[in-house]
Amino acid sequence: MDMLSRCFTASLLLVAIASTAFAQQPASRESLLTGRTASQPVLDAIEVYLDKKEKKIVGGKPAKAGQFPWQVALLVARVPDAYDAHFCGGSVHTERWIVTAAHCVHDTEAADIAIVAGTHRLNAEAPERIAVSRILVHEDYDDETYDNDIALLELEKPLALGDRIRVIPLLGTGDEPATLKPGALLTVSGWGRTQQDGEGTSALQYVDIPFVERKTCNRALAYDGAVTERMICAGVAAGGKDSCQGDSGGPLAANAGSQPRLAGVVSWGEGCAQANKVGVYTRVSQFTGWVSTCTTDTARCKAKHR
Numbered sequence: 680m681d682m683l684s685r686c687f688t689a690s691l692l693l694v695a696i697a698s699t700a701f702a703q704q705p706a707s708r709e710s711l712l713t714g715r716t717a718s719q720p721v722l723d724a725i726e727v728y729l730d731k732k733e734k735k736i737v738g739g740k741p742a743k744a745g746q747f748p749w750q751v752a753l754l755v756a757r758v759p760d761a762y763d764a765h766f767c768g769g770s771v772h773t774e775r776w777i778v779t780a781a782h783c784v785h786d787t788e789a790a791d792i793a794i795v796a797g798t799h800r801l802n803a804e805a806p807e808r809i810a811v812s813r814i815l816v817h818e819d820y821d822d823e824t825y826d827n828d829i830a831l832l833e834l835e836k837p838l839a840l841g842d843r844i845r846v847i848p849l850l851g852t853g854d855e856p857a858t859l860k861p862g863a864l865l866t867v868s869g870w871g872r873t874q875q876d877g878e879g880t881s882a883l884q885y886v887d888i889p890f891v892e893r894k895t896c897n898r899a900l901a902y903d904g905a906v907t908e909r910m911i912c913a914g915v916a917a918g919g920k921d922s923c924q925g926d927s928g929g930p931l932a933a934n935a936g937s938q939p940r941l942a943g944v945v946s947w948g949e950g951c952a953q954a955n956k957v958g959v960y961t962r963v964s965q966f967t968g969w970v971s972t973c974t975t976d977t978a979r980c981k982a983k984h985r
């Protein structure tokens with residue numbers, strides 16, 4: 680699909696060429712991966728790192744420490760600096776499990792990725808990385824349409840939950856009518872690009888954007904029918920505020936009552952913050968059963984394991 684191919688523009692060939700210039704760094708993409716394959720966001724992050732290019736949320740503001748305690752960064756395990764290593768976002772589901780997007784981690788080995796939680800800055804002082812022991816990708820994830828774009832990461836050791844690291848409960852189907860109303864504000868956060876063709880940011884950004892009905896989002900001028908029942912839209916028709924490359928997998932939070940709930944997972948969009956092309960998010964309410972089965976009775980969970 681056209682818009683999806685535009686989502687990622689990386690050329691893997693560049694990696695091999697760039698590697699010769701940095702003698703002190705691992706020389707190749709291969710040396711940074713244990714597996715032979717990895718998702719496109721992982722490959723993109725490695726390319727940026729090897730290329731020493733600068734690498735967000737568009738139209739947002741920097742978050743304060745502790746403002747989004749459920750936000751985590753997914754990192755390429757073998758890339759040293761947390762900012763360079765960052766390739767996607769995620770949300771804390773329990774002390775052992777992270778919710779993210781399937782397109783961030785499908786085809787990727789658990790050994791190749793790690794997470795960092797409890798920080799809003801991705802720099803040298805970023806807290807300790809936690810290794811991922813298992814990746815569960817939804818079995819109906821479709822790499823072309825991005826349908827069912829959800830995955831779970833099991834952590835090698837539990838997170839220290841507290842003020843800085845907190846779980847965000849999933850928004851249930853029953854909460855949707857009150858929460859996902861046209862115009863109701865949702866909050867998306869991440870370390871992705873702050874302009875469509877811009878750079879990433881080491882300071883976590885966030886922006887409040889209104890929910891957009893599927894009917895509106897599927898208009899010919901918008902996504903012309905590409906938004907399925909497993910997706911929700913949020914953004915402003917005029918453009919200017921949106922999630923962007925690098926924010927994928929991260930949280931779209933709703934305030935159900937005053938309790939934050941995970942309503943969406945950053946999934947796709949045509950460009951970033953363009954007029955009529957709002958962000959499309961995985962509709963979390965459709966996966967509460969899948970998440971609870973996979974996290975409590977993993978053997979019964981229908982998922983692609985890595």
Ligand code: ARG
Binds near residue numbers: 871924926948958
């Ligand atoms: N596929 C992009 C990523 O991997 C999704 C970014 C969301 N795009 C948007 N316009 N809201 O980062």
